[in-house]
Amino acid sequence: MNEQDIRALCPTGPGGGYDWADCCEVFPRLRALETTPQSPRYHAEGNVGIHTRMVLDALLASSEFQSAQGERREGLFLAALLHDLCKPETTVVDPVSGEIGQPGHSRRGAVDVRALLWRAGLPFALRESVCRIVAAHQVPFFAFDSRRGETPEFIARRLSWGVELRDLVCVARADMQGRICVDQQARLDDIALFEQLAREDGCWDRPREFASAHTRLAYARGAAVHLDTPLFQPPGSAVTVLSGLPASGKDTWVAHHAPGLPVVSFDDAKAELGLRHGENDGMAAHHAVDKAKALLRRHEPFVWNATHLSDQMRRKTLDLLFAYDAQVTLVYLEVPATQLFQRNAKRDTTLRQKDLERMLHRWEVPLPWEAHEVRYEVMAGEVSARRD
Template sequence: MDARLLLWRAGVPFELREQICRIIAVHQVPFFALQGDRSGRSPEFLLHKLSWELPLWMLCAVAEADMQGRNYAGKADVLDAIELWRELAQEEGCLHGPRAFADDYTRIQYLRGARVHPDYPLHAPQGSSVVMLSGLPASGKDTWTAQHHPELPVVSFDDARQALGLRHGQNEGAAAHYAIDRAKALLREHKPFVWNSTHLSAQMRNRTLDLLYGYGAQVEILYLERPEGEIMRRNQQRDTSLRNDDIRRMLFKWEVPLPTEAHRVVYQAVTG
């Protein structure tokens, strides 16, 4: 079972849980990071990105402990590589904190592959300001939107299903097309709006983010989380065709947004 799911059900505090999960996901990167990665990204890029996601000194310590425990002929060389990567992180100013960037727009462009230097700002285009919600069903996204941005237009797959007379899981393609067309119309006019959807996996979020960044939008991801029992109780009380078993299946696609995904990422998590 997924580590995030086990830790969530155990009531581990959000920040600690996510730090553990992020380190697990990349704990072997320092073994070979000095060679870059298969996508051709440089050791410096990997440092810069990861420094926004987790403490690099801790990642290096975990990688070193992992390698020390292995019976591997090339152990000494890998330990040397980890130490050199640690020293590079120190030189880049990101061993104990995020690598500094000229501004958030430059950071996102750099992390999405633009050939820019982190220290020199890019000119940001005029675009929509978008709050992109993320979180399991019944985690409070509708309530948050009504309380904090009642004045803004909302793009929502649930609203699209309702407009088209569809149940959850029925003709998802038509609902997605309807919602995306509404988002494009707002983006073309540079209007601010809220995109209210689960955006549960990185793949799901990337599809939305590619669209938003393609129109020059400034994006804030707001991630909402509640304990499992509360989510199931809330869902049973809602007027929805989504069953609790459907939510349980969704848990295995669950990936919390990373700080590197948007200009600003905010976490509002309640631990059970």
């Protein structure tokens, strides 16, 4: 599988179609969809393979897809094709009722799709647009009935800072049209209402505007603030938080961009404590956090150098920093798959290649609203592409 094979799957021109056999050849995991059952209540059409083809048919018939060009068109097609990729791995059957469910398939799907497209060399922006749609493809169905108690306005605004809502809604609508279920029309009505809300709020085809970065951050993290009014930010440390897979260049970044600044690092903590990779991580974490707290109390600038690979891992660090009123810049670093594994093989490290492979299963790229500023520094081949 390579970038050219993947892009060739997308229909071109008016009336263009797709070849399911070709799709399965490029993405062999799609074959498992044909034998993966679904709840008849929500998917009376049958297995996940049938559903996925119905979704693709609905997408190709939509005016939004037909008018899309270039990478946007490819992104919509790939998101629809791969949106349920992880249903086979997440399928559970209630032993009493026989009810079928696939909890967490959207989030896990985004992680697995990211690793697949990264290995294939798909451009970062295209890949992440696909992954973000996969992760949130069900959200427009339920924005007016949030289990977390979030308002649809909040959901639309925060989503708009990471994904184009017009693309998300396009795939979500095709997902709902590509099934047989009793509440289909009600959910399509909800999607239409979500679209209307986003249009009226000014975040349909662009990120929702905000008065300041600190205002946006506080709002995205759930504070009851008004986006159009600047929120006062108390003084605190200026902290750069690095994020990226091992061997993605974080130490080099520190040497080039932050010479002389204090560095908080789990790897350094492990070395200072004489620990190997995976050995007593809790002790190393406490050591690093204690150093960070001391710097935060003094309002000193510093760099936090760690993988911060998943949303959960980053949240622990960011929660601590924001509790001390830090001004946070989150810098995400990435290199192509081949270079990453070559670098890791040459490094003086206890991290084995198979350990690095396992880390891909919790790889979630930071979203733009996670810090005051989020920067993406992505190397394509031998060329580094900086994306702010």
